[in-house]
Amino acid sequence: MGIALTGMTISYHAVEAADTRIYIDPGHGGSDPGASANGLQEKDITLKIALKTRDILNEQYSGHTIKLSRTSDVTKSLNERTNEANNWGTNFFVSIHINSGGATGYESYTWNGSYANKERTNAIRRTIHNETVGQTGFIDRGAKEANLHVLRKTSSPAILTENGFIDNAADADKLKTDAFIEEIAQAHADGIAKALGLPAK
Numbered sequence: 001m002g003i004a005l006t007g008m009t010i011s012y013h014a015v016e017a018a019d020t021r022i023y024i025d026p027g028h029g030g031s032d033p034g035a036s037a038n039g040l041q042e043k044d045i046t047l048k049i050a051l052k053t054r055d056i057l058n059e060q061y062s063g064h065t066i067k068l069s070r071t072s073d074v075t076k077s078l079n080e081r082t083n084e085a086n087n088w089g090t091n092f093f094v095s096i097h098i099n100s101g102g103a104t105g106y107e108s109y110t111w112n113g114s115y116a117n118k119e120r121t122n123a124i125r126r127t128i129h130n131e132t133v134g135q136t137g138f139i140d141r142g143a144k145e146a147n148l149h150v151l152r153k154t155s156s157p158a159i160l161t162e163n164g165f166i167d168n169a170a171d172a173d174k175l176k177t178d179a180f181i182e183e184i185a186q187a188h189a190d191g192i193a194k195a196l197g198l199p200a201k
């Protein structure tokens with residue numbers, strides 16, 4: 001703001017400073033379906049949630065730019081995803097998944113290593129976690145840590161969400177409806193906006 005020479009320069013920087021880069025990663029895709037059960041494939045549901053989360057963030061919030069690791073059913077390696085996010089200068093990374101293994105409910109992950117962003121990453125995760133459990137009515141399986149590629153290799157704060165169990169009949173029935181996909185997406189969008197301080201439109 002001390003630069004009096006050109007107003008153009010000031011407004012350019014103001015726009016840039018307000019631009020939070022959000023990388024949304026729908027888990028799996030293409031030749032990797034993820035978990036499958038009850039007539040569902042994980043890759044399809046993660047894509048629906050990711051696309052809807054993007055749309056809601058763009059419709060209801062400002063101050064951000066979103067990139068998705070994929071917007072269709074294509075194969076993309078974990079390295080391609082995290083390299084792309086890091087090269088883009090991502091400020092926040094969220095990977096969206098559906099669980100399997102016979103239980104029910106929602107859990108989320110951050111990296112279990114030691115790193116500079118850890119406290120902030122867990123604070124962001126907590127906000128999104130609470131928002132998602134609160135809005136969806138999922139049983140809360142907890143905020144967890146794990147050594148997962150997308151969490152370890154992303155330079156920015158990164159979280160991974162597990163939205164119900166594809167092999168649980170009740171969770172699967174809900175995941176089959178657009179209304180429930182939208183609830184998950186709205187909760188993710190609200191949580192991300194709250195955690196990153198995005199203004200509502």
Ligand SMILES: [Zn+2]
Binds near residue numbers: 028
């Ligand atoms: Zn998965």
